[in-house]
Amino acid sequence: MNPDKNSNNLRQLAERLVQYGKKQGADEIEVTLYDGLEFNVDVRLGKIENLVEAGSKFFAIRVFKDKRAASASSSDLSISTLQLLIRNAIKRALLTHSDEYAGLPVPALFKVDEASLKLYDPAVSRMKPQEKIKLALTTEKISLQDKRINNSFGASFISHELRTVLSNSNGFTGEYLQTYCSLHLGLQAGQDDNLVEDYWFSSKRYLKDLAPPEEVARKAVERTVRQLNPRKIKTQNVPVIFEPTMTSWLLTFLFSCVSGMAVYQKTTFLADRLGEKIGNDLISVINDGLLPAKPGSRPFDSEGVPSQRTVVIEKGVLKNYLCNTYAARKLNLVSTGNGDGNAVIPNNFYLEAGTATPEEIIKSTRKGLLLTRTIGHGLNPVTGDISRGAFGLWIEDGEIAYPVCEITIAGNLGEILKKVEMVGNDLEFESSICGPTIKVAEMTVAGI
Amino acid sequence: MEEKTRMVLPYEDHFHLKTLDLKKVLTLALSRGGDFADIFLEYRISRSILMEEDIIKETEESITLGLGVRVIKKDRTGYAYTNDLSEEKIRIAALTAAAIASLPGASPQQIHLKQIKPGKEIAVVRSLATTSPLQKKIDLVQKAYHSALNFNQTIKKVQVAYGESTQYVWIVNSQGLSIKDTRPMVKLVAQAIAEKNGRRESGFYGGGGRVGLEFFFRKLTAEEIGREAAKEASLLLEAAEPPAGEYPVILAPGHSGVLVHEAVGHLLEADFIRKKTSIFWNKLGKKIGSEQITIYDDPTIPGFRGSYRVDDEGTQPTRTLLIEKGRVKGFLQDRLSARLMKKSLNGHGRRQDFTNWPVPRMSNTYIDRGEYSPEEIIRSVSQGFYVSRLSGGQVEDSGKFTFSVTLGFMIEDGQLTRPVKQATLIGTNLDILQKVEMLGSDLEFGLQTGTCSKEGQDVPVSDGCPTMKISRMTIGGLR
Numbered sequence: 001m002n003p004d005k006n007s008n009n010l011r012q013l014a015e016r017l018v019q020y021g022k023k024q025g026a027d028e029i030e031v032t033l034y035d036g037l038e039f040n041v042d043v044r045l046g047k048i049e050n051l052v053e054a055g056s057k058f059f060a061i062r063v064f065k066d067k068r069a070a071s072a073s074s075s076d077l078s079i080s081t082l083q084l085l086i087r088n089a090i091k092r093a094l095l096t097h098s099d100e101y102a103g104l105p106v107p108a109l110f111k112v113d114e115a116s117l118k119l120y121d122p123a124v125s126r127m128k129p130q131e132k133i134k135l136a137l138t139t140e141k142i143s144l145q146d147k148r149i150n151n152s153f154g155a156s157f158i159s160h161e162l163r164t165v166l167s168n169s170n171g172f173t174g175e176y177l178q179t180y181c182s183l184h185l186g187l188q189a190g191q192d193d194n195l196v197e198d199y200w201f202s203s204k205r206y207l208k209d210l211a212p213p214e215e216v217a218r219k220a221v222e223r224t225v226r227q228l229n230p231r232k233i234k235t236q237n238v239p240v241i242f243e244p245t246m247t248s249w250l251l252t253f254l255f256s257c258v259s260g261m262a263v264y265q266k267t268t269f270l271a272d273r274l275g276e277k278i279g280n281d282l283i284s285v286i287n288d289g290l291l292p293a294k295p296g297s298r299p300f301d302s303e304g305v306p307s308q309r310t311v312v313i314e315k316g317v318l319k320n321y322l323c324n325t326y327a328a329r330k331l332n333l334v335s336t337g338n339g340d341g342n343a344v345i346p347n348n349f350y351l352e353a354g355t356a357t358p359e360e361i362i363k364s365t366r367k368g369l370l371l372t373r374t375i376g377h378g379l380n381p382v383t384g385d386i387s388r389g390a391f392g393l394w395i396e397d398g399e400i401a402y403p404v405c406e407i408t409i410a411g412n413l414g415e416i417l418k419k420v421e422m423v424g425n426d427l428e429f430e431s432s433i434c435g436p437t438i439k440v441a442e443m444t445v446a447g448i
Numbered sequence: 449m450e451e452k453t454r455m456v457l458p459y460e461d462h463f464h465l466k467t468l469d470l471k472k473v474l475t476l477a478l479s480r481g482g483d484f485a486d487i488f489l490e491y492r493i494s495r496s497i498l499m500e501e502d503i504i505k506e507t508e509e510s511i512t513l514g515l516g517v518r519v520i521k522k523d524r525t526g527y528a529y530t531n532d533l534s535e536e537k538i539r540i541a542a543l544t545a546a547a548i549a550s551l552p553g554a555s556p557q558q559i560h561l562k563q564i565k566p567g568k569e570i571a572v573v574r575s576l577a578t579t580s581p582l583q584k585k586i587d588l589v590q591k592a593y594h595s596a597l598n599f600n601q602t603i604k605k606v607q608v609a610y611g612e613s614t615q616y617v618w619i620v621n622s623q624g625l626s627i628k629d630t631r632p633m634v635k636l637v638a639q640a641i642a643e644k645n646g647r648r649e650s651g652f653y654g655g656g657g658r659v660g661l662e663f664f665f666r667k668l669t670a671e672e673i674g675r676e677a678a679k680e681a682s683l684l685l686e687a688a689e690p691p692a693g694e695y696p697v698i699l700a701p702g703h704s705g706v707l708v709h710e711a712v713g714h715l716l717e718a719d720f721i722r723k724k725t726s727i728f729w730n731k732l733g734k735k736i737g738s739e740q741i742t743i744y745d746d747p748t749i750p751g752f753r754g755s756y757r758v759d760d761e762g763t764q765p766t767r768t769l770l771i772e773k774g775r776v777k778g779f780l781q782d783r784l785s786a787r788l789m790k791k792s793l794n795g796h797g798r799r800q801d802f803t804n805w806p807v808p809r810m811s812n813t814y815i816d817r818g819e820y821s822p823e824e825i826i827r828s829v830s831q832g833f834y835v836s837r838l839s840g841g842q843v844e845d846s847g848k849f850t851f852s853v854t855l856g857f858m859i860e861d862g863q864l865t866r867p868v869k870q871a872t873l874i875g876t877n878l879d880i881l882q883k884v885e886m887l888g889s890d891l892e893f894g895l896q897t898g899t900c901s902k903e904g905q906d907v908p909v910s911d912g913c914p915t916m917k918i919s920r921m922t923i924g925g926l927r
Contacts, residue, residue, distance in 0.1 A: 389850025408924020
């Protein structure tokens with residue numbers, strides 16, 4: 001059930017469908033074909049719980065006729081269905097309004113060398129199911145040796161192999177093959193009705209880069225038990241330290257606020273603010289699609305625009321928005337290669353590391369909150385307002401004193417970017433959006 | 449359109465398969481000694497329309513076709529799926545799923561499939577959306593759009609989205625069940641952005657369900673959807689920052705049902721119960737909250753978004769009593785959990801699509817009505833917080849939860865006063881359930897636009913509740 005080792009068939013199919021669309025009257029057409037292989041094993045309390053293995057293909061198109069757009073997708077890959085969807089799309093396009101900004105990107109002048117990106121690890125594709133199962137079992141087993149853990153949500157090993165083929169009527173045809181693997185463990189600790197839970201994971205393109213079971217287990221245990229016996233605190237304004245996972249969460253919100261789509265729709269507080277100082281000197285944020293073996297790297301985006309490195313914020317100054325072709329035309333900018341269908345997605349979107357160690361950052365705090373997890377919704381890109389349920393560790397005199405629960409953190413992203421006092425040196429690329437530990441001078445932590 | 453001819457084709461023609469073939473696949477799936485096997489076949493046609501910046505920007509059409517084979521051996525599940533319904537690929541899927549049971553050569557079982565008719569129709573459809581002309585739906589979108597934009601001067605931007613789907617499912621299992629269903633769905637939502645003195649706020653409204661297109665002419669018009677979204681955005685311009693601290697809280701009927709869904713419903717899903725990760729795992733029959741609270745999950749409410757007449761593993765669902773007068777009375781069961789827990793099925797095994805196996809899920813979850821009038825409840829609070837619109841929330845198995853309040857009001861001397869925006873409610877469910885002091889006689893359901901996410905699978909749901917007073921709850925805000 002491997003994706004076709006020989007990708008010629010998919011490539012030919014994509015090119016044939018582009019020709020078919022042109023013949024049927026599309027001014028422009030873009031065809032994407034995906035061929036993926038998924039493996040997923042969940043183990044819990046020492047036994048396999050679920051085992052999934054499947055290969056599947058998927059098709060997506062966009063057509064333009066008289067500057068009118070329509071799109072379609074299908075998991076039915078029979079030629080008659082695909083041709084029907086193309087004909088329907090051309091007909092449907094005529095029912096929408098003409099939009100001068102709609103259309104495919106102009107052909108790029110350069111091309112990214114796929115091999116330099118190191119997206120595919122043959123070791124992941126060669127791995128036997130038994131080895132994958134063993135990794136998950138071992139990870140959970142190590143964690144359960146800790147007597148403070150009373151239950152497990154289970155450990156999982158997931159691997160993915162995906163080929164993407166893109167062809168459009170402007171003469172672009174490209175493809176790439178990529179792998180992912182991840183190891184995940186969720187745990188519960190505590191007694192009676194006073195339970196706490198957390199998880200840890202490692203996710204990489206290369207098997208050799210994946211954190212070993214010992215490390216995933218140790219972190220999951222540590223993160224779970226440190227929340228035992230939490231206290232409530234009074235509402236107050238204090239410094240808040242974001243762990244790397246929390247900085248990533250904050251950056252996910254920032255990403256949605258610098259997305260060209262949100263900017264032209266004016267649904268972000270960062271609209272119309274290019275060149276403005278929106279954060280302090282410690283804040284430099286980059287989107288880079290070219291970092292070898294990193295999770296968000298790819299040779300080109302969903303429209304065939306080559307990936308690149310874009311400075312989003314440089315020492316606090318907003319330098320660039322991240323755009324697909326449509327948003328770029330709307331804003332009179334150029335696409336940054338962040339297209340994903342009609343949306344904009346990050347490549348490797350990260351806050352540049354600073355020099356302080358996480359320990360130094362904690363030590364510098366007389367009284368404050370080390371934020372470890374948030375739950376719920378409560379992010380408003382229109383205003384930048386943040387209000388979330390939170391979990392954390394209370395800091396007193398530069399040391400972790402006790403866990404706190406039933407708190408919310410409230411603030412505003414614009415304010416936070418100006419109030420970052422310290423940036424850690426612990427940047428790791430576990431996901432396409434990531435950042436190091438940061439310390440924010442003051443936020444409202446609401447308790448009782 | 450072409451879709452019409454597809455509609456009248458016999459069911460098998462969506463999948464180009466025969467009943468006979470599926471018996472062979474099930475036999476193959478059990479060939480390694482599995483206890484149970486089922487096949488979920490899905491064909492779904494979906495369309496969407498988007499309007500923003502005064503133009504119909506785009507329409508999309510999407511086809512989902514595929515099948516999933518599941519094999520259960522004791523508490524282990526093997527799963528494989530394919531979008532390629534050729535005999536060879538289906539055989540491979542069956543053998544892959546079969547490998548969860550490791551007996552080398554189990555004796556083949558005789559399987560006789562018996563076609564079962566699904567129960568009473570729950571879809572309320574006169575005019576099936578997926579076979580109506582696209583132009584008619586574009587007109588609806590435009591009506592909602594202009595109604596929002598013209599609400600008042602403050603409305604600067606509107607976005608309207610329409611979505612429709614018809615899902616055809618066919619489920620067969622090794623116990624001989626064969627059942628088919630057709631599930632229509634529509635949704636029309638509007639988002640409006642209001643602006644005044646440099647301040648921007650957004651409002652949301654929408655509706656739909658397992659209903660036909662006529663719903664948007666008779667029950668909830670496109671104009672009303674646009675107007676309500678604009679009204680909320682415009683009201684939020686006047687809203688103050690929320691207070692922080694502990695207050696008596698009154699939850700508005702309908703929208704606040706999401707609290708029941710998150711804080712109680714998830715923890716009564718049988719997989720969390722049998723794995724003992726839910727704090728309710730050992731509380732069947734025990735009192736966990738105020739006498740006033742009775743909670744049901746009902747997949748059979750006609751026309752509702754969370755409804756179905758057969759769940760995604762072929763079970764005909766029943767209204768399920770979860771909490772009665774504060775005592776835990778039942779759990780939401782799928783086949784695997786019901787068997788392991790030796791409980792009867794109640795039809796709550798659901799899945800997002802053929803690439804996923806079913807897990808216990810909610811459908812339409814609600815707190816039953818109480819005896820107080822809403823006015824009486826509000827009058828009983830001298831200083832507190834009224835939650836008008838809860839937009840979402842999240843809960844952990846340990847019972848800790850948070851909810852986002854899009855719009856609230858302060859209560860002063862038994863009356864609603866100034867509007868408040870974007871607050872967060874936090875707490876633990878056992879604590880809150882005990883603090884429910886009064887329930888209104890005004891049971892309502894929230895917007896029929898909700899989707900619930902669990903283990904990466906999204907399914908449509910709805911929820912409801914009457915006006916509800918909670919003696920104290922923590923509110924997170926800026927001060």
